[in-house]
Amino acid sequence: MKVRLKVFAAAKEIVGLGYVDLELTDGARVCDLKTALVQCVPELRALVGRSAFAIDQRYASDSDAISEACEVAMIPPVSGG
Amino acid sequence: MTGTYGLVERAIRHCQILETVLVETMISIVTEKLDTQKLLESVSSPKSGASVLFVGTTRQFTGQRETTFLSYECYREMAIVKLQELCDRAQEKWPIEKCGIVHRIGEVAIEEASVAVAVSSPHREEAFQAAEWLMERLKQEVPIWKKEHGVDGGQHWVHEGSVIEPQGGSA
Numbered sequence: 001m002k003v004r005l006k007v008f009a010a011a012k013e014i015v016g017l018g019y020v021d022l023e024l025t026d027g028a029r030v031c032d033l034k035t036a037l038v039q040c041v042p043e044l045r046a047l048v049g050r051s052a053f054a055i056d057q058r059y060a061s062d063s064d065a066i067s068e069a070c071e072v073a074m075i076p077p078v079s080g081g
Numbered sequence: 082m083t084g085t086y087g088l089v090e091r092a093i094r095h096c097q098i099l100e101t102v103l104v105e106t107m108i109s110i111v112t113e114k115l116d117t118q119k120l121l122e123s124v125s126s127p128k129s130g131a132s133v134l135f136v137g138t139t140r141q142f143t144g145q146r147e148t149t150f151l152s153y154e155c156y157r158e159m160a161i162v163k164l165q166e167l168c169d170r171a172q173e174k175w176p177i178e179k180c181g182i183v184h185r186i187g188e189v190a191i192e193e194a195s196v197a198v199a200v201s202s203p204h205r206e207e208a209f210q211a212a213e214w215l216m217e218r219l220k221q222e223v224p225i226w227k228k229e230h231g232v233d234g235g236q237h238w239v240h241e242g243s244v245i246e247p248q249g250g251s252a
Contacts, residue, residue: 006156008154008155008156008224008226009154009226009228009238009240010226010238010240012154013238047240050240054156054159054224057158057159057162058162059222071158073156073159073224075156075159075224076226076238076240077240077241078220078221078222078223078224078225078226079220079225079226079227079238079239079240079241080153080155080160080184080196080219080220080223080224080225080226080227081137081195081196081216081219081220081225081227
């Protein structure tokens with residue numbers, strides 16, 4: 001399945017775009033998405049390790065499953081306020 | 082007649098219940114200057130004896146480092162959901178009347194406000210506590226990012242802090 005991962009802040013600057021298109025196997029989980037992301041954009045490795053991920057605007061854990069219809073996002077450590 | 086009276090009474094009671102449930106909460110993310118007065122007015126309530134307004138502004142010096150301005154970026158859809166969720170959780174934790182949060186994104190000059198939190202409650206203690214808690218949680222959970230622009234022309238994203246656990250924690 002194809003997934004368009006939203007990226008923000010430093011991740012967005014590294015990618016040069018607000019998203020990364022990834023090809024994942026059906027039934028992939030957040031941990032698989034992270035692996036695919038680092039393979040696709042190796043420069044993100046350090047930041048991926050410090051970031052949270054969200055599925056449909058909710059923080060997700062590594063074991064959460066992703067489907068093609070999901071909105072997925074990489075959330076680097078936040079710094080609002 | 083008693084039947085009609087009963088209906089009217091029930092209707093009034095229903096409206097009262099709706100009033101308590103539908104406490105409007107001002108949640109917004111804006112690009113222009115924050116209207117802190119409007120936020121403060123939004124938490125006004127005859128049941129309140131205290132309103133707390135916290136305003137976070139751009140600081141020029143952090144130790145030896147001089148900032149010229151800050152810029153903010155957000156994941157808008159999720160940030161709105163999280164801000165609303167924080168207000169709901171604050172309402173569950175304290176007997177507060179109303180609360181609201183506004184955050185500015187884009188460039189924010191020195192002394193200008195980037196964030197404002199307002200809380201009203203019957204007594205001041207709960208309003209102070211809830212406002213502080215809302216700011217703490219906002220800084221930990223809401224997908225908004227700050228970039229510091231220094232006098233030397235340097236710039237960097239502020240990505241300190243720990244990884245957020247799923248469910249956003251309940252501390």
